[in-house]
Amino acid sequence: MFDFKGINLYLTHKNAKIGSKHKQKTTANKKGNFEMTIKDLSELSILRKEHAYNLAYIQKLKDEYCATNESMLLQKIKALQELLNADDEQILGKICEIEKYIQSIDDSYIRLIIKYKYIDCHSWARVAVLIGGGNTKDSVRMAVKRYLTHTEE
Numbered sequence: 001m002f003d004f005k006g007i008n009l010y011l012t013h014k015n016a017k018i019g020s021k022h023k024q025k026t027t028a029n030k031k032g033n034f035e036m037t038i039k040d041l042s043e044l045s046i047l048r049k050e051h052a053y054n055l056a057y058i059q060k061l062k063d064e065y066c067a068t069n070e071s072m073l074l075q076k077i078k079a080l081q082e083l084l085n086a087d088d089e090q091i092l093g094k095i096c097e098i099e100k101y102i103q104s105i106d107d108s109y110i111r112l113i114i115k116y117k118y119i120d121c122h123s124w125a126r127v128a129v130l131i132g133g134g135n136t137k138d139s140v141r142m143a144v145k146r147y148l149t150h151t152e153e
Contacts, residue, residue: 036101041118051091054084110147
């Protein structure tokens with residue numbers, strides 16, 4: 001039997017979050033370029049995981065409905081699906097915004113470091129190995145930090 005109380009709690013929690021979540025926008029700096037912080041870039045992998053979770057959760061509920069055929073569960077699934085679809089639009093918008101920013105970076109060295117770190121989710125040590133050229137985990141990390149700090153000015 002499915003736990004309706006759990007769905008109600010989930011819906012209440014998601015309704016409370018939907019207004020504030022993912023609303024942070026990047027702002028243009030003095031040069032007209034968009035700023036991105038390390039926090040924004042780090043959020044990319046989490047956003048992708050959350051999107052995958054939302055899709056899997058809906059599928060799990062649909063499977064439960066097929067097994068029980070309860071009409072009340074179907075109503076809850078539809079309400080939850082609408083809520084998650086709205087959340088997913090915000091998530092996908094933020095993912096797109098971050099990936100556009102990464103593609104807009106003129107410096108191919110920095111762009112590649114950022115792709116390895118924030119898109120492929122490698123550790124700084126692994127990024128240094130992939131970049132090669134005697135780079136260390138600290139040198140690639142500091143290169144990104146300097147770049148992001150420099151673009152804010």
